[in-house]
Amino acid sequence: MFYYRSIVFWIERRSNFPPSCCKFLYLISSVFHEAPDYLKQLIRKTRALTDKPFGVAVVLAFPHEENIRAILEEKVAVLQVYWGECSQDLVLQAHQAGVKIVPQVGSFEEAKKAVRVGVDAIIVQGLEAGGHVIGQDGLITLLPRVVDLVRGHKIPVIAAGGIVDERGYVAALALGAQGVALGTRFLATAESYAHPLYKRKLVELHKTEYTDVFGRARWPGAPHRVLKTPFFMDWRNLPSHENETNQPIIGRSLIHGVEKEIRRFAGTVPNATTTGDIESMVMYAGQGVGLIREILPASAVIKRLVKGAQDLIQEEFSSEKTSEEQI
Structure with missing residues (x-):
């Protein structure tokens, strides 16, 4: 995988x-x-x-x-x-x-x-x-x-x-x-390697926040946008001197074939192999997440995107042509 x-x-x-x-x-x-x-x-x-x-x-x-x-x-x-x-x-x-x-x-x-x-x-x-x-x-x-x-x-x-x-x-x-x-839209697809709970949160939650709470030690100075999960909201004001290095282990994941421990506030998202306290792990998402309403096959996302764009542009061209004819 x-x-x-x-x-x-x-x-x-x-x-x-x-x-x-x-x-x-x-x-x-x-x-x-x-x-x-x-x-x-x-x-x-x-x-x-x-x-x-x-x-x-x-x-x-x-x-x-x-x-x-x-x-x-x-x-x-x-x-x-x-x-x-x-x-x-x-x-x-x-x-x-x-x-x-x-x-x-x-x-x-x-x-x-x-x-x-x-x-x-x-x-x-x-x-x-x-x-x-x-x-x-x-x-x-x-x-x-x-x-x-x-x-x-x-x-x-x-x-x-x-x-x-x-x-x-x-x-x-x-x-x-x-x-x-x-990126975010394809996390919420049937084929995505994201953990099922992560996918579900992408559909259920509609708000994100720009923060630096996660992964401060491994990737310092790298702000990120995450879902406003209950865990994040509890810890969004984490003091700047705190990071993942001295935190408890909350789970494990296989990442590129290697088992990794996940500590609280780590920047590691839960994938399909992850075990432990999934709710307390980082869940990245863009601001468009509020428009994601269901988990679809990736092929369906692609078809909707392309066909929808074609239809929108065709409608615009048609309405412009009608307006010109009326003038």
């Missing part, structure tokens, strides 16, 4: 609207420690399951050089990087291996650096996103600025943060994005 970090959808701008040419790309999550052999196995297992292109997401805040070398040797379609410098050298390494490189940014300044080093696309993460959030700007203001920045560079822009349905998808397209990246 392994995780999908997110699924990216994009529209080819050459195609006519309503969009008939929607494509998607799976991004699998790398490990947070150097494990190149395991990562190669993970990539090969994924290849055995699909003939479609996919990518691997790497958090640059953790040891990653050997892992990136393994990813490039396996020549996946996309290397997606986050929370660290997407350097000119890294871009050159990826391109020499025939791999596209896509950083996820949370600020206009990060986007400018990405353009300067010659990346292949940019994921723009708004403050609405679930999990670890690197920026302070909302998607509706940051996204069009980045779209304007890349104009003339032929760099696709992908929107992330709070998007869970066709309305968010179309809104992102209207702001100039070529596509969207969804």
Whole structure:
């Protein structure tokens, strides 16, 4: 078993609207420690399951050089990087291996650096996103600025943060994005590796909060958006000197094949193997969680997203045409 970090959808701008040419790309999550052999196995297992292109997401805040070398040797379609410098050298390494490189940014300044080093696309993460959030700007203001920045560079822009349905998808397209990246919506699917209780909370709870309560020792200075679970609400004002290192063990999980202890306030989400006090574990979610009303197969989410976007755009075009005819 392994995780999908997110699924990216994009529209080819050459195609006519309503969009008939929607494509998607799976991004699998790398490990947070150097494990190149395991990562190669993970990539090969994924290849055995699909003939479609996919990518691997790497958090640059953790040891990653050997892992990136393994990813490039396996020549996946996309290397997606986050929370660290997407350097000119890294871009050159990826391109020499025939791999596209896509950083996820949370600020206009990060986007400018990405353009300067010659990346292949940019994921723009708004403050609405679930999990670890690197920026302070909302998607509706940051996204069009980045779209304007890349104009003339032929760099696709992908929107992330709070998007869970066709309305968010179309809104992102209207702001100039070529596509969207969804994370929280795919946690709440039948195939997701999230713990069943975590999935249920994604449907039951509608509010999130931007905080730094979880994982302070392992990933300092990394704020995150979580569900407002009863446990979180009890501890949301945790003193800044407290962290997970001196807390009791509340559960265990198999993570990338290795059993890990989970301490209170750890940044580890409960997965399908997790045992213990699930209610007291972190549950990341974006602000769009209030629009998630049921657990669906991933295929149904994709179909609704694409068909819904087509219908919305067709309705808009039809209403504009009718208005013009009346004039």
